[in-house]
Amino acid sequence: MDAKARSRADTPTSTAPPSSSSSISSASDDGDSDDDGLSNPSSGSLSSPSHEYHTLHSEFGHCSNPEYRRTSAHTPGSVFNAGEEQDPPYYILISVYITFLFLICIGHTRDFFGKRLRSGNYKHLMASGGYAALNSDFDSFYTRRLKQRIEDLFARPVTGVPGRTITLLDRVFSRGYHTNTLTGTHTRALNISSYNYLGFAQGSGxxxxxxxxxxxxxxxxxxxxxxxxxxxxxxxxxxxxxxxxxxxxxxxxxxxxxxxxxxxxxxxxxxxxxxxxxxxxxxxxxxxxxxxxxxxxxxxxxxxxxxxxxxxxxxxxxxxxxxxxxxxxxxxxxxxxxxxxxxxxxxxxxxxxxxxxxxxxxxxxxxxxxxxxxxxxxxxxxxxxxxxxxxxxxxxxxxxxxxxxxxxxxxxxxxxxxxxxxxxxxxxxxxxxxxxxxxxxxxxxxxxxxxxxSSTSTSVxxxxxxxxxxxxxxxxxxxxxxxxxxxKDGSEGRERLRRLAFNARYLSLGLRRLGFITYGHIDSPIIPLLLFNLGKMPAFSRMMLARNTPIVVVVVAYPATSLTTARVRFCVSASHTKEDVDCLLRACDEVGGVLDLKHAEGERWSVEEVVRRAGELVNGGGDR
Missing domain, CATH: 3.40.640.10 (Type I PLP-dependent aspartate aminotransferase-like (Major domain))
Structure with a gap:
């Protein structure tokens, strides 16, 4: 895999990656092609022929450009500003309430008539055999009428380490999403869903x-x-x-x-x-x-x-x-x-x-x-x-x-x-x-x-x-x-901290410049992007996974959040490269335009302008 990556290097623009390893796991080389852009660096990553890759690019991305680094710290003397949470237009909020109204009305109507008109297996399942039901219909309403219909978004089986990329085991669902079956194939996807903030969850190193x-x-x-x-x-x-x-x-x-x-x-x-x-x-x-x-x-x-x-x-x-x-x-x-x-x-x-x-x-x-x-x-x-x-x-x-x-x-x-x-x-x-x-x-x-x-030091x-x-x-x-x-010398840890700080601020500010409403601090590695309408939640997740470079995201809605704040939650890592964040921003820009998600106030940039002015955006983004 490393030899293949070196043969693809076009220009010696950067040094060997800080995430080194004395061994390479052959199991990680699963034969994936480079068409998705996840297996190998898109540009050269060697400063001289003597340098070698020491970790798989799919686990920890190779990025040695010093411009893509930042120190995570509160500006001394500045007032802490938690930021204001923007509200969407009223028609978005109205559509959210109408969606829940339809869900409740249609769901309870189907429950009412289903108990009385269905026969066979349904009645057999409803029979308690003299015992009280473990769960009431009301308690399981959202599970049956909402979550079960979007079951493909949750509990996705994976294999390998949750690094820069993650390998999904493909599955097909039966009618009604009651059961699923593994197909035997897998999909390598860009992982923006794991808490692997510093990228230490590696199979080698x-x-x-x-x-x-x-x-x-x-x-x-x-x-x-x-x-x-x-x-x-x-x-x-x-x-x-x-x-x-x-x-x-x-x-x-x-x-x-x-x-x-x-x-x-x-x-x-x-x-x-x-x-x-x-x-x-x-x-x-x-x-x-x-x-x-x-x-x-x-x-x-x-x-x-x-x-x-x-x-x-x-x-x-x-x-x-x-x-x-x-x-x-x-x-x-x-x-x-x-x-x-x-x-x-x-x-x-x-x-x-x-x-x-x-x-x-x-x-x-x-x-x-x-x-x-x-x-x-x-x-x-x-x-x-x-x-x-x-x-x-x-x-x-x-x-x-x-x-x-x-x-x-x-x-x-x-x-x-x-x-x-x-x-x-x-x-x-x-x-x-x-x-x-x-x-x-x-x-x-x-x-x-x-x-x-250290014991010889006279002043501490x-x-x-x-x-x-x-x-x-x-x-x-x-x-x-x-x-x-x-x-041992701490250089690896310092580089990972600085990479994470850059990625977090770049993604947060980049999404806001594109017109999305996001929550949280700009230095947080967790960036929630507001979808508001729960109907957009499965659409966003499936459209991101269906792209040429698949992207795995986490979507969250009521009752984990308030009724009107369904969201997708991005988790960036030091293992991601600047190109990975660029890919995510382009995907969000395209999908967000289709789903009508850009409702933030303030100055807006095109996605190419955000990508081109990343350094200016991160270093001049202000303290929030």
């Missing part, structure tokens, strides 16, 4: 080689919970590395990201505590709060005025009925909201924290590794010392290409959570291959320094270390782990 060695050292499982024989020395090393990465005293890791919140929050708050939660917080946070038994109040999404008004009320009034002071008040927010693409207003929350003295819990599931000049999340992005935040939570399933999650804080807090958190005694311990992937990818972002050399800037910790000490990594030089 330094991280993959490290995981292979980790399996030789530890096997594939520890076969137990952390408090009952499931801990190995690698768990301790990973927790120390995570604490160093996020700038906290200590950390605790969990084998599941969702369970990190749902099992840790009950150990933080209890009956006489109050949790103040953003109205758009993730389901894992809501479940954890319910398990805790604490009272909960919500404030408007990212609205500091709403939060302060609520704080003044709950502090002055105390607990219901008794009006006694709350034992503790915990404010929970997310660093990056996955459905909206918005960043938390961390500077505003820190001002309120200093004023009202509450505890702060920041869920960085999507922001850790993806934001900030050093990849340390929203604290790094806003240059806020991480230890001024009480609890930092995050997951390894996105930027690190692994699984599980962590919670970091003071050593006293983490020691308590090890014993009182439900994951310690009930959940299986994180498996060694997953931990090795975490260590390798995290060390690639941090870089690794010689412990002996403590504030700087807390704000963005430097390279990881060698002693935090397993002795058997030998990372390649390009990972």
């Amino acid at each position: 330094g991280c993959a080689d490290a995981v292979e060695e980790g399996i030789r050292q530890y096997g594939i499982s520890t076969c137990g919970a952390r408090l009952e024989g499931g801990s190995v020395d690698l768990h301790t090393r990973v927790e120390a590395l995570v604490a160093s990465f996020v700038g906290m005293e200590d950390a605790l890791i969990s084998s599941m990201g969702f369970a990190t919140n749902s099992t840790i929050i009950p150990a933080l708050v209890s009956k006489n505590s109050l949790v103040i939660s953003d109205e758009l917080n993730h389901a894992s946070i809501r479940v954890g709060v319910r398990f805790s038994g604490a009272s909960v109040r919500t404030f408007k999404h990212n609205d500091m005025a709403s939060l302060e008004a609520l704080l003044r009320e709950v502090i002055s009034q105390g607990q219901p009925r008794t009006h006694r002071p709350w034992s503790k008040i915990l404010v929970i927010v997310e660093g990056l909201y996955s459905m909206e693409g918005t960043l938390v207003n961390l500077p505003g929350i820190m001002k309120l924290k200093n004023k009202y003295k509450f505890y702060l819990f920041v869920d960085e599931a999507h922001s850790i590794g993806a934001l900030g000049p050093h990849g340390r999340g929203v604290a790094d992005y806003f240059a806020v010392p991480p230890r001024s935040i009480d609890i930092l939570m995050g997951t390894f399933t996105k930027s690190f290409g692994a699984a599980g999650g962590y919670v970091a804080g003071s050593k006293a807090l983490i020691d308590r959570l090890r014993v009182r958190g439900h994951s310690g005694c009930y959940a299986e311990a994180m498996s060694p291959p997953v931990m090795t992937q975490v260590v390798a990818s995290m060390a690639s972002i941090m870089g690794v320094r010689d412990s002996d050399a 800037d403590v504030n700087a270390m807390q704000r963005h910790p430097g390279p990881a000490p060698q002693h935090l990594l397993p002795s058997w782990l030998d990372l390649p030089p390009y990972l």
Whole structure:
């Protein structure tokens, strides 16, 4: 595959890609042709004949142009602007309500007459045999009348790694989309739907080689919970590395990201505590709060005025009925909201924290590794010392290409959570291959320094270390782990962070210049494009997949969003090249024109102008 790519190179315009690997997986060479433009670079990618490709272009795109790089950081001294959400014309909103009206009326009419007129299998399925029905007709209405009719958009079976491209297993559906059958063929598509923000989910490369060695050292499982024989020395090393990465005293890791919140929050708050939660917080946070038994109040999404008004009320009034002071008040927010693409207003929350003295819990599931000049999340992005935040939570399933999650804080807090958190005694311990992937990818972002050399340093800037910790000490990594030089020196991680920052801002601003209404911050790697009408949702997804260069996207509608804000959610990665984003913008421009999606106010450019002026657009896009 690499030799084929080199033979196609026209001009030596760029250097070897930063994502190197000591091995190439032959399984990735599936014989796909180059007609879709996904297998090989469209232009030369070698600065000299001595350079070689080290990773498949389909997993991590080759792009060495320094113009397509940017540092993800909030402009110092500027006021944080979450951005205004534009509304579409009234005829779009009216069409949305009419669509739902037709869906409800026709669906319930068919249910009513179907129960009474159909015979045979339908009546057999409706028979309960004396038992109560597990699901009512009303509860399953949207599943039967809406989702089932667009089942081809969801749960698409895939094979291989979710890198720059992804391979879909083709399937055909029966009448009514009740069942589907695999055809035996597959489709390689541009992947704009995975949380692989830094592109570390690769089947080859330094991280993959490290995981292979980790399996030789530890096997594939520890076969137990952390408090009952499931801990190995690698768990301790990973927790120390995570604490160093996020700038906290200590950390605790969990084998599941969702369970990190749902099992840790009950150990933080209890009956006489109050949790103040953003109205758009993730389901894992809501479940954890319910398990805790604490009272909960919500404030408007990212609205500091709403939060302060609520704080003044709950502090002055105390607990219901008794009006006694709350034992503790915990404010929970997310660093990056996955459905909206918005960043938390961390500077505003820190001002309120200093004023009202509450505890702060920041869920960085999507922001850790993806934001900030050093990849340390929203604290790094806003240059806020991480230890001024009480609890930092995050997951390894996105930027690190692994699984599980962590919670970091003071050593006293983490020691308590090890014993009182439900994951310690009930959940299986994180498996060694997953931990090795975490260590390798995290060390690639941090870089690794010689412990002996660092110990000779006579002056240490403590504030700087807390704000963005430097390279990881060698002693935090397993002795058997030998990372390649390009990972060990941190150059690989820095390049990936800068590529992701450019791609995110380019796609966000490019879509707005084309006239689309998008949500979220311009530095967010999650870009929701508003479709509004749910009837346009399957049309958009199918038209994108049917293009000459197939594109896989995620579409979302009610009840996951509000009734009128059906959307397609793009997730960009450092593995994407500028040409990939160009391809996506051209596809959106064409499909959006057909589906009447361009309703944004403001200056508009043609798609070719957006592609030509990408550098100007990204560097002069302003801070939002």
